[in-house]
Amino acid sequence: MTPHLLKLSGIGKQFGGLSALTDVSLHINAGEIYGLIGPNGAGKTTLFNVITGLYQANSGEFRFNGHSYQTPKPHLLAQAGIARTFQNIRLFANLTALENVMIGCHVRTHAGVFGALLRNKATRTEERASMQRARELLRYVGIDKPAQTLAKNLSYGEQRRLEIARALATEPLLLALDEPAAGMNATETERLKVLLQNIRAKGITVMLIEHDVKLIMGLCDRVAVLDYGRKIAEGVPDEVRGNPAVIAAYLGADDE
Amino acid sequence: MEIFLQQIINGLVQGSVYALVALGYTMVYGILGLINFAHGEVVMVGAMLALSALTAMTGWGLSPLLALPLSLLLAMAGCMLLGYSIERIAYRPLRHAPRLAPLITAIGVSIVLQNLAMMIWGREYHAFPQLIANQPHHIAGAIINDMQIIIIIMALAIMAGLMVVVHRTRLGRAMRAVAENQHAAQLMGVDVNRVISITFMLGSALAAVAGLMVSANYGLAHYYMGFLLGLKAFTAAVLGGIGNLRGAMLGGLLLGLIESLGAGYIGDLTGGFMGSQYQDVFAFFVLIAVLVFRPSGLLGERLAERA
Numbered sequence: 001m002t003p004h005l006l007k008l009s010g011i012g013k014q015f016g017g018l019s020a021l022t023d024v025s026l027h028i029n030a031g032e033i034y035g036l037i038g039p040n041g042a043g044k045t046t047l048f049n050v051i052t053g054l055y056q057a058n059s060g061e062f063r064f065n066g067h068s069y070q071t072p073k074p075h076l077l078a079q080a081g082i083a084r085t086f087q088n089i090r091l092f093a094n095l096t097a098l099e100n101v102m103i104g105c106h107v108r109t110h111a112g113v114f115g116a117l118l119r120n121k122a123t124r125t126e127e128r129a130s131m132q133r134a135r136e137l138l139r140y141v142g143i144d145k146p147a148q149t150l151a152k153n154l155s156y157g158e159q160r161r162l163e164i165a166r167a168l169a170t171e172p173l174l175l176a177l178d179e180p181a182a183g184m185n186a187t188e189t190e191r192l193k194v195l196l197q198n199i200r201a202k203g204i205t206v207m208l209i210e211h212d213v214k215l216i217m218g219l220c221d222r223v224a225v226l227d228y229g230r231k232i233a234e235g236v237p238d239e240v241r242g243n244p245a246v247i248a249a250y251l252g253a254d255d256e
Numbered sequence: 257m258e259i260f261l262q263q264i265i266n267g268l269v270q271g272s273v274y275a276l277v278a279l280g281y282t283m284v285y286g287i288l289g290l291i292n293f294a295h296g297e298v299v300m301v302g303a304m305l306a307l308s309a310l311t312a313m314t315g316w317g318l319s320p321l322l323a324l325p326l327s328l329l330l331a332m333a334g335c336m337l338l339g340y341s342i343e344r345i346a347y348r349p350l351r352h353a354p355r356l357a358p359l360i361t362a363i364g365v366s367i368v369l370q371n372l373a374m375m376i377w378g379r380e381y382h383a384f385p386q387l388i389a390n391q392p393h394h395i396a397g398a399i400i401n402d403m404q405i406i407i408i409i410m411a412l413a414i415m416a417g418l419m420v421v422v423h424r425t426r427l428g429r430a431m432r433a434v435a436e437n438q439h440a441a442q443l444m445g446v447d448v449n450r451v452i453s454i455t456f457m458l459g460s461a462l463a464a465v466a467g468l469m470v471s472a473n474y475g476l477a478h479y480y481m482g483f484l485l486g487l488k489a490f491t492a493a494v495l496g497g498i499g500n501l502r503g504a505m506l507g508g509l510l511l512g513l514i515e516s517l518g519a520g521y522i523g524d525l526t527g528g529f530m531g532s533q534y535q536d537v538f539a540f541f542v543l544i545a546v547l548v549f550r551p552s553g554l555l556g557e558r559l560a561e562r563a
Contacts, residue, residue, distance in 0.1 A: 052443060078445035090440040092433045102426075103433045107445025109426060127426065170445055 004063070005030040005174055005205050006051065011060035013046055013229075020046040021057070021229045028174065033200055034207045035220035035237075039249055043229040044209045045087065048178055051207070052084040053077040065173060078107050081173035085163040087182060087209075091151040097162055098147035101134035104169025137165040141195060157188045164195070168204075175199060177208040181215055193219055217241065225249065258397035263520035264513065265395075269404045269473060271512020272411030276466040277489030278496065278504035279418065280459030286435045286499040287455050289355065293362040294342055296486015297369035298335050298460050302467030303477045304377050306331035307384060320387035331464040339460025340453055348449070366483075373479040381478045384471045407469045414465060415505050418458070422501060431455060435499075484536065488515075491543040497556025506554060514538055 004027040013021040021043050028034045038044050049055040050062075053074040062069045064080055083104070092100050109126050138147055141161040145154060154162060160180060167175055180196075181189045193215060200206050210216045216223060217237040225233040225240060227249040233240050240246055277299055284292045309327035314320060346365050350358045392401045422428035433441040434451045442448050470485065471477040488511065496507025519535035546553060 054439065054443070074439075074442040075445050075447050078443055084443055086440070090437055092436045092440065094436060095429070095432055099429055099432075103429055103441065103444045103446065106426065106430060123426075130426070166444060 003030050004028065005065060006207075007061075007063040008051070009061040009063075011047070011050060011057045011062070013043075013050060013055060013057050019229055021050070024060070024226070024229070024231050026224050026231060026234065028205060028207055029222075030173070030205055031200065031203060032205060032221040033196065033219055034205070035216040035223040036207065036209045036226065037211075037213065037216055037223060038226035042226040042249075044226055045178065046229075047226065048084070048176060048209055052082055052176055075107075078170050078172075081171070082176060083167035083170040083172035083174070084176040085160070085167055085178060085180060087178040089156075089159050089163055091159055091162060091166070093152035094150060096148045096150055097138060097143060097145065097154060098131065098134050100151050100162055101137050101165050101169045102130050104137075104166040105130040105133060107170045134165075134169060137168055138162075140168070141165040142191070157184060157191075160184070160192075161195070164199075168199070172204060174205045174207060177206065177210075179209055179211060181210060181212045189215060259520055260517075261396055261398035263516045265398055265400050265404065267513035267516035268509065269407050269512070270516060271492075271509035272408050273466045273469050273473075273485075273508075274489045274492040274511050275415065275505045275508025276411055276462045276469075277485065278493040278508045279415070279501060280463050281490050281493040282496070282498055282501060282504040283431075283455050283459050285493070286501075287431065287452060288347070288351075288358075290347065290358050291362065291490070291498075292342075292347075292456075292459075293359070293486070293490075294346075294365035294369060295459065295463060296482035296484075296489065297366050297373070298338055298342075298463040298482070299467040299470070299485055299489075300373060300477075300479065300482030301338055301369065302331045302335045302460075302464030303471040303481065304373060304382075304467075304479070305334045306464070306468040307382055307471060307477045308377075310385060310387070314385065314387070320385075324387055328465065328468050331468060332461045335460040335464035335467075336457040339456040339463075343453060343456040348452075366486075370479060370483070377477075377479055379479065381476050384475045384477055386475065403472055407473060410465070411469070414462065418462070419501065421458075427451075427454065488536075488539045491539050491546075494553055495542055495546050497553025500553065500555045503553055503555035510554075511539060511542060514542060 006028040008027070009025045011021055011024045012019070024047060036044050036047065046055065050057045053072040053076070056071050062072060064077070064082065067080065069077070092103065095103070109130055135147060141164050143154070143158050143161055143165070145158065151159065151162060164175075164177070164180070181192055184192060189212065196206055196208075196219060208216070208220075220237060222235060223237050223240045224231055225243070225246045232245045232249060233243045277295065280295045280298070281292060284290055284295070306327045309330045310323055313323035313327060318326075342365055346361050347358050350361060388402060390401045390403050392399045422431060430441065430446045430451050433444070433446060434448050438448050470481070489508065492507040492511040493504045494507070495511055496503025496505070515535055515538045518538040519532040522530050522534055523532065
């Protein structure tokens, strides 16, 4: 049996009187690529934010890598091994590409105030290691512009890949991507697909929300479908594709 | 010419102090978007703590050369604790409140600190002991003394050190990341609360140094000294572009020069109608002019980028 890396049971999230998620249960197995789809407003991003700790669920249980989390703080989840990218890119625009990735290394490094002020040997070694790792990651995601380029001066596709590099720098067990292919052309999407397959081959579990159904179906091992904050289907892509509830959610139910 | 050079020296000394204090304003603003109006009071507390420590230590017969750095360290530690507490108690609970709320709280904290200081140290002016032989040096007719040289050198060294910390270390990178996007920084594993606390502590340590410098230079300390100094340093931060570290340094030095040159020449320029007592007016004239003509300051980003 494959171990569950992430397990959500009965997750509910309300904003005021509005119920964004109702009783959502799902699990993600270690080593798989898991897709989350659904029509606009289905609650995909809300669920995504709950998984990465940006929102706190009002009810339900959250287990990651064998630990239960009550009110998970984002930086603690990052430490536990969940990394994410954003739908609208949120890089540190005025930091260099290299610095952006080095920020990701923060989870695994420790130098604090005294390290910064005294610059002792341990600090310098740690800095060098972070910098080296950051350079490797930039190469890995295919950014060949100089590492000192400010993030805001990279192209759109490069910024998206830089976000992935920054997330990988946290050495995640689960990489969560919020619409990674948004705004990409066919070539860029194909390149992204290869990159994600490579990342999974390294043993990192990948979860993504995506509008590009073709990408999801071609890439994911399992797919869940949300509609009006509820999970209406889950399974391998072919099963989900033929599921009447999914077809109804996407195309509108046939009332007659 | 002697007057000119003398005013340049005075301006640089005063400007160094403004720059150190302005850095505290600008660091906090850069990270939280908050104008910490209590920062001037932290400078005052730094001066008072240093003064008390100095008096006590010299009373025990400690040599001034040892007592001076020791009391500086003590004042810095005290102010760091104070800065940490201010953030923790007064600002953190309001982190997600509308921006006006922490601003008003800041003014409240400032009043509380002034009154506490008045209760502890009293209303009178305290003479700051002259501990080191303050040798005057003559350069081309102008006079600069040891204390002023120490102030300028120390301020420059501290500013250079701060730039290294902010631009070359893990902590500085975290500070810049938090300044740009708290959420994203958090998701990368940066402990945002810790970074904010450290920022307040660093700013407060600089304030303590500035407090000691001011009172050593003028030979006075007073519970109300932080108010005007704080306002002027805030002006310096705005002049340079608030949120921008280089801007705070530039703004501080410039404001010091503008003030002292203005005070030196206003008498001649107005035919004796206005004298150097109008010195304080220059700072606020500059503030108004900057806000009207270049609200983002000399080195500031365009406002649109911040929003």
